[in-house]
Each structure stands twice: as structure tokens, then as C-alpha cells.
Amino acid sequence: MNTSSSPPRRMRHAATLADVGREAGVSAMAASAVLNGARTSARISEEARQRILAAAERLRYRPNATARALAEGRMNTIGVATTLSRNELNQYFLEVFNGVIEAAAEEGQNTTVYALPDWRDGAKRIPAICDGRIDGLILLAPLLDREAAQHLPEHTPLVSIHANCELPGVTNLESEEESGAHAAVKQMLSLGHQRILHVGGPIESLGAARRVTGYRRAHAELGIKPAADHVIHGDFTVESGRRTLEHWLRRHAGEPLPQALFAGSDAIALGCLETLRARGLRVPDDISLMGFDDTLLARSAHLATVRQPLRELGHRAVRMLVWRIDAKWRGSNDIAPTSIVLPTELVPGATLAPPRTTPLTIA
Amino acid sequence: MNTSSSPPRRMRHAATLADVGREAGVSAMAASAVLNGARTSARISEEARQRILAAAERLRYRPNATARALAEGRMNTIGVATTLSRNELNQYFLEVFNGVIEAAAEEGQNTTVYALPDWRDGAKRIPAICDGRIDGLILLAPLLDREAAQHLPEHTPLVSIHANCELPGVTNLESEEESGAHAAVKQMLSLGHQRILHVGGPIESLGAARRVTGYRRAHAELGIKPAADHVIHGDFTVESGRRTLEHWLRRHAGEPLPQALFAGSDAIALGCLETLRARGLRVPDDISLMGFDDTLLARSAHLATVRQPLRELGHRAVRMLVWRIDAKWRGSNDIAPTSIVLPTELVPGATLAPPRTTPLTIA
DNA sequence: CTGAAAGCGCTAACAA
DNA sequence: TTGTTAGCGCTTTCAG
Numbered sequence: 106m107n108t109s110s111s112p113p114r115r116m117r118h119a120a121t122l123a124d125v126g127r128e129a130g131v132s133a134m135a136a137s138a139v140l141n142g143a144r145t146s147a148r149i150s151e152e153a154r155q156r157i158l159a160a161a162e163r164l165r166y167r168p169n170a171t172a173r174a175l176a177e178g179r180m181n182t183i184g185v186a187t188t189l190s191r192n193e194l195n196q197y198f199l200e201v202f203n204g205v206i207e208a209a210a211e212e213g214q215n216t217t218v219y220a221l222p223d224w225r226d227g228a229k230r231i232p233a234i235c236d237g238r239i240d241g242l243i244l245l246a247p248l249l250d251r252e253a254a255q256h257l258p259e260h261t262p263l264v265s266i267h268a269n270c271e272l273p274g275v276t277n278l279e280s281e282e283e284s285g286a287h288a289a290v291k292q293m294l295s296l297g298h299q300r301i302l303h304v305g306g307p308i309e310s311l312g313a314a315r316r317v318t319g320y321r322r323a324h325a326e327l328g329i330k331p332a333a334d335h336v337i338h339g340d341f342t343v344e345s346g347r348r349t350l351e352h353w354l355r356r357h358a359g360e361p362l363p364q365a366l367f368a369g370s371d372a373i374a375l376g377c378l379e380t381l382r383a384r385g386l387r388v389p390d391d392i393s394l395m396g397f398d399d400t401l402l403a404r405s406a407h408l409a410t411v412r413q414p415l416r417e418l419g420h421r422a423v424r425m426l427v428w429r430i431d432a433k434w435r436g437s438n439d440i441a442p443t444s445i446v447l448p449t450e451l452v453p454g455a456t457l458a459p460p461r462t463t464p465l466t467i468a
Numbered sequence: 469m470n471t472s473s474s475p476p477r478r479m480r481h482a483a484t485l486a487d488v489g490r491e492a493g494v495s496a497m498a499a500s501a502v503l504n505g506a507r508t509s510a511r512i513s514e515e516a517r518q519r520i521l522a523a524a525e526r527l528r529y530r531p532n533a534t535a536r537a538l539a540e541g542r543m544n545t546i547g548v549a550t551t552l553s554r555n556e557l558n559q560y561f562l563e564v565f566n567g568v569i570e571a572a573a574e575e576g577q578n579t580t581v582y583a584l585p586d587w588r589d590g591a592k593r594i595p596a597i598c599d600g601r602i603d604g605l606i607l608l609a610p611l612l613d614r615e616a617a618q619h620l621p622e623h624t625p626l627v628s629i630h631a632n633c634e635l636p637g638v639t640n641l642e643s644e645e646e647s648g649a650h651a652a653v654k655q656m657l658s659l660g661h662q663r664i665l666h667v668g669g670p671i672e673s674l675g676a677a678r679r680v681t682g683y684r685r686a687h688a689e690l691g692i693k694p695a696a697d698h699v700i701h702g703d704f705t706v707e708s709g710r711r712t713l714e715h716w717l718r719r720h721a722g723e724p725l726p727q728a729l730f731a732g733s734d735a736i737a738l739g740c741l742e743t744l745r746a747r748g749l750r751v752p753d754d755i756s757l758m759g760f761d762d763t764l765l766a767r768s769a770h771l772a773t774v775r776q777p778l779r780e781l782g783h784r785a786v787r788m789l790v791w792r793i794d795a796k797w798r799g800s801n802d803i804a805p806t807s808i809v810l811p812t813e814l815v816p817g818a819t820l821a822p823p824r825t826t827p828l829t830i831a
Numbered sequence: 832c833t834g835a836a837a838g839c840g841c842t843a844a845c846a847a
Numbered sequence: 848t849t850g851t852t853a854g855c856g857c858t859t860t861c862a863g
Binding site: 119167168169170171172174175180182189191193194195196198199200203206207210215216217218219220232233235236237238258260343375401402404405406 | 561596
């Protein structure tokens with residue numbers, strides 16, 4: 106019996122179920138059953154029901170999600186962990202994240218975001234992230250090595266998008282990057298381009314590697330062997346695209362200008378565009394350009410690109426994750442897929458044209 | 469005493485403090501003091517400390533954030549509520565959000581995102597959002613009327629960014645939009661443009677209204693009276709910019725083409741750019757263009773624009789919010805500012821030039 | 832220096 | 848149909 110002789114430790118935020126019950130002359134659990142749909146065995150009489158509702162209204166009762174989470178062992182919140190560079194905003198993130206939020210809302214889940222400084226140190230923080238505030242976690246484009254993968258938390262359902270290596274027990278979502286890159290490069294080759302420079306993403310990213318593979322395969326199919334120095338790596342940002350290309354051009358001054366550029370991401374493509382513009386080179390008249398991802402950047406720059414269904418990946422990741430959370434909760438042993446792969450497609454743009462008839466030299 | 473004769477209701481997620489205490493031969497609260505820094509009055513002997521640490525390691529103890537939140541009455545999580553259109557991604561959101569996440573991480577707060585379908589209905593959901601999962605909430609660009617403002621929750625600290633009206637008890641963060649718009653339009657007028665079309669944001673947005681005010685003031689200072697139909701409203705998206713301008717041009721076919729366009733956002737400017745391009749008009753040779761916000765879109769389109777310190781607004785909002793949460797928690801009565809205003813600045817771009825010597829007619 | 836006990840607000844099992 | 852009781856895992860007050 107709550108004698109309530111001692112003063113409350115803190116200011117009360119709102120009325121509790123016990124308050125409502127007292128006000129309505131019923132038990133807290135009757136109030137719980139009516140207000141929060143707790144599936145207690147018994148039903149409440151219509152009369153009591155009305156009294157409870159009225160009392161809740163009068164007391165401005167608001168359910169306390171933490172208390173419920175503690176009792177139920179479930180928070181109805183999912184997490185998204187990713188790295189967000191301080192210097193440059195990430196379109197890729199925005200697109201995927203939008204999909205995540207949409208789907209999460211549909212599934213009745215909240216979404217909390219964890220911005221890791223980087224994956225090297227960030228990976229260690231993942232177990233700490235899974236501290237009961239979230240029921241499951243989406244790893245967005247994680248760059249983990251096998252060793253780090255061992256330290257992933259075991260009791261929290263995990264899903265990854267564009268993981269760079271197989272993560273034990275984690276369902277990975279991705280798209281057909283290799284064939285997307287292949288199609289892109291093939292298209293450029295069909296236009297007549299022979300020397301295509303690939304300005305790719307980080308070497309440790311599986312997606313970046315697959316784009317290189319697609320690039321190579323498209324060449325190989327035509328019996329063309331791209332020069333070894335025509336594949337370069339940076340990271341996926343505008344700034345990296347700008348600098349990486351500029352450096353490459355400096356190192357190759359006096360040599361013939363590549364006829365086309367295949368960038369590892371739209372952001373990289375945009376950086377390349379800036380470098381080319383700064384050098385007075387016209388796209389696509391002097392040099393063709395393609396990106397990868399089909400983010401809003403591609404649209405704003407009228408960039409030909411390869412579409413990855415980023416938002417859809419976000420949707421699927423959430424559904425998969427919620428399915429796994431539910432499965433765990435029910436104690437089900439349904440087996441989860443290791444990976445889900447969605448198709449990519451070519452997106453036309455204004456940055457693609459046949460090669461110049463008169464080759465240019467790098468200034 | 470936990471006789472633990474009954475089986476656990478659910479699978480245990482992890483070891484608890486009680487488990488650790490038992491393993492180390494101390495009480496749960498000793499473990500709590502050592503592992504979670506609970507400021508219990510007493511100190512623990514070094515020897516006990518080591519045993520507890522070892523036991524925690526052995527049992528792979530992970531603190532449970534919900535339990536702690538329930539006990540402490542604080543979740544260390546802040547919320548961000550905004551509308552996210554299904555059709556089009558929002559650069560503005562991304563920039564502010566990045567700032568929010570950064571600052572939240574620095575303050576040791578998690579960030580959870582609430583995507584409302586729209587502010588009309590969404591406003592009603594705000595009290596439900598404040599259900600104990602978050603300690604405070606940032607309203608991002610809320611479009612609320614006075615009536616809706618009355619229903620904001622009272623017990624949760626609230627901060628808004630770019631609110632469209634004064635919200636009681638809510639600190640609003642914004643930037644000098646009026647003077648930013650004024651400077652932008654003045655710059656265009658100085659270049660010699662006389663007829664400047666303003667393609668603005670939603671009429672109910674205070675920010676949009678302020679940009680119109682700046683536009684008018686710049687004209688008034690030069691004794692120019694812009695035509696009434698040279699200020700049009702849409703929403704802040706690319707698509708809206710594209711369509712709004714297209715419609716306007718159709719309605720004004722045969723009349724002289726405006727010499728310059730001042731868009732209410734970078735997204736709108738981008739949409740305008742698409743419409744102009746589609747009509748074969750060159751920017752800035754045939755018509756000048758300025759945006760507003762300085763998002764990544766402006767960079768990718770080489771757009772002259774007005775910089776709002778969006779990321780900084782995110783930072784400040786978080787700090788302000790955390791300050792208010794702390795104040796409430798301490799029971800302090802420190803008074804919070806009603807509003808915080810940050811400066812804007814002009815950003816040059818490639819979309820600005822003097823007017824054509826030979827005026828064009830709208831096709 | 833350490834432990835026992837109460838309670839945060841809610842849900843679920845078990846009696847009545 | 849309803850009430851009682853016992854937790855969920857943690858923190859804190861108060862005795863030892």
C-alpha cells in the first residue's frame with residue numbers, strides 16, 4: 106500500500122497509472138488494460154472503462170515509455186549507426202535514412218541515429234549502443250574487419266546495408282553494384298570511349314571494389330585492357346573526387362586526357378566536375394562523366410549515373426530488422442537471410458557524349 | 469532474496485548488476501557504484517572494485533539504459549521532430565541534422581528522429597512523442613498556428629529552429645533571413661537588374677515571409693516598386709520551384725522575361741534552373757539566379773546563394789536544449805532566451821551576371 | 832566502507 | 848470481472 110508519506114524524490118512529470126486508477130477507483134492494472142491495451146487476461150466493464158478514461162483525461166495521463174520498455178523488454182526503437190563526416194554532408198546517408206524513417210514509422214518504431222567518428226574506433230562502441238534503448242540496429246555502410254566483426258553484440262538483432270565483409274549473424278542488404286558499374290562502363294565504351302578513368306571510393310570498401318570489378322569486366326568483354334593507373338581510389342566525398350582527380354591530372358600532365366570518367370559515387374563525380382571546370386574542360390564535350398548512386402546531387406548536376414535503390418534499401422533494412430526483433434521476441438528460430446540484393450539501373454544525364462574527334466592533352 | 473526458483477519470463481539479455489554483485493561477492497549497489505559511476509555516498513575498497521570489474525568482464529555485463537532511465541528519470545536522448553516529404557529529400561534537414569547529431573554526441577546525448585507527416589496533424593502527436601523516451605525535443609521548421617501551440621507538452625523542454633510563430637516557453641533559433649534576402653536582392657539590383665522575380669516558399673512560413681520583406685526593402689531603398697505578380701509562393705522543394713516558375717512563365721507568355729530570379733531556397737532555385745534549362749534559357753547569360761540556404765545543392769549547381777548557418781543552428785539548438793533539460797533537472801529557474809538569431813551571408817556563384825542588353829520575351 | 836530496502840511506472844501471472 | 852503481487856534493472860536513502 107502506498108502510504109505516500111514521504112515526499113516524491115523528483116518533480117513528477119505526469120500522472121501514473123496508479124494515479125489514474127486511484128482517481129477512477131480501480132487498480133492500476135485495470136487502468137493499464139484500458140489505456141495502454143495491455144493484454145491482461147480479463148476484460149474491464151464498460152462502466153469502469155469510462156471512469157478510467159475520464160480520470161486519465163482529467164489527470165492528463167501520459168504513458169511512460171521507459172517504464173513500459175523495462176517491463177516489456179522492448180523499446181520499439183531501432184538504431185542506425187553510421188559515420189558522418191564533419192566536413193561534408195552525405196547524400197547517400199540522407200537517401201537511405203529517409204527510407205529508414207519512413208519504414209520505421211510504418212512499423213511503429215522510432216529511429217535513433219548514432220554517428221560514429223569512424224568505423225575503426227566506432228565498432229567498439231557498438232555494444233555500448235545496444236544498451237536497451239534500441240531493440241535492433243542497422244549498420245549503414247560499415248567498414249569492419251573480421252576481428253571487429255567478432256565483437257558485435259550477440260543479443261541485439263543486427264542488419265547491415267552495404268557492409269564491406271560478411272558479418273556473422275547479420276543480414277546484409279545491398280545492390281548489384283558490380284553489374285551496375287559494368288553497365289555504366291559498357292555504355293561509355295559503346296559510345297566509343299577507349300580510355301576511361303575510374304575515380305573510385307576507398308579501397309577497403311567492398312562496394313568500391315565491386316565497381317572496379319564491373320569496370321574491368323566491361324573492358325575485358327571488349328578485349329580492352331585499361332591502363333593500371335586508370336583506376337584510382339579516394340573516399341566517397343566531393344572533396345576527395347576533386348582532389349584525387351586534380352592530383353592524377355598533375356601527375357599525368359602532357360599525356361592524353363582520358364575520354365571519360367567513371368566516378369565511384371555522385372559525390373566523387375561532382376568533385377571531378379569541379380576539377381574539370383576549374384581547368385576549363387567541358388563536360389561532356391571534352392570529357393564524359395558518370396556517377397554512381399543517383400542521389401539528388403546527380404539530379405542537380407544533370408549527371409548520368411547508376412541508380413542504387415537507396416531509399417528502398419532503407420525500407421527493406423527496417424522490415425528485415427523488425428522481423429528479426431519480433432522473431433527473437435517470440436523466441437522463434439526462423440532463420441534470417443544472409444543477404445538481400447536489389448537491382449541497379451542506368452540513369453541518363455547530360456554528362457555523356459561520344460569522344461572528341463581530336464584528342465586533348467592534359468595541361 | 470531472489471530464490472530464482474521460477475524460470476525467467478523472457479530470455480535474459482545480459483548479466484545484471486545483481487548478477488555481477490553475486491559473482492563478485494558484493495551487493496548490486498556496490499557493483500552499480502563501480503560500474504556505472506552512481507554517486508553513492510560511500511566509496512568502494514580497491515580490492516572490491518577489482519573483483520567487481522573482473523566479474524563484470526567475465527559476465528559481459530552491459531548496463532541497461534531503460535532501467536537507468538526509469539530510475540533516474542532521464543534518458544539522455546533528445547528528439548528532433550520534422551516533416552520529411554516522401555517524394556523529395558530535404559537538404560535543409562540534412563544540414564541542420566548533421567549539426568544536431570554532432571552536438572548531441574558531444575553532449576553525450578542520443579538523437580532520435582520523428583518524421584511527422586505534416587505539421588497540421590503532426591502537432592497533435594508531439595505530446596505523445598514526449599513519452600519519456602526523450603528528455604527534450606527540437607522542432608525543426610515547425611509550421612504551427614497559435615492554437616496548436618497551446619497543445620505543446622509542458623513538462624518537456626522544447627527548442628525550435630525556424631519556427632513560424634512565437635511558441636510559448638520554446639526557445640527559437642533562427643538566422644537573419646530578412647537582411648540576408650535584402651543583401652541578395654540588393655546585389656542583384658546593383659548589377660543592374662530591374663525586374664526580379666521572387667519564387668518563394670510557403671506563405672505561412674515566417675522565413676519565407678521575411679525573405680519577401682527583404683526583397684521588398686531592397687527595392688524600396690532604390691525607389692523601385694516591384695510588380696505585384698513578381699512575388700510567387702510554392703513550397704521549399706525542387707519540384708515546387710520547377711512547377712511554380714513554369715506556371716508563372718506560361719501565364720506571362722509574351723511579356724518581357726524577368727532579368728533575375730531570387731529563389732526562396734536552394735531547392736527552389738534548382739527547380740527554377742531546370743525549368744529555365746528546359747526552355748533553352750541560359751543562366752546567367754539570359755537570366756540571373758540566386759538561391760537561399762547554401763546547402764550542398766548550391767555548391768553542386770554553382771549557385772549564388774545566401775548562407776544560413778544551418779549546421780551551427782543545429783549545434784546551438786542542441787546546446788540550448790541540453791541546458792534547458794539540465795536546468796529542469798536541477799530544478800533551476802534560470803530563464804531561457806526566447807530566441808537566438810545567427811547572421812547570414814552572401815555566397816558568390818556562377819549564376820549571377822549583369823542583365824542582357826537586349827531584353828528577352830517569355831516564349 | 833558496505834548492505835538492505837524502497838521505489839521509478841509499467842506489465843503479467845495468479846488469486847479471489 | 849477485478850485486485851494482489853511480483854518483478855523488469857537500476858539508483859538512492861538510510862542503517863549498519
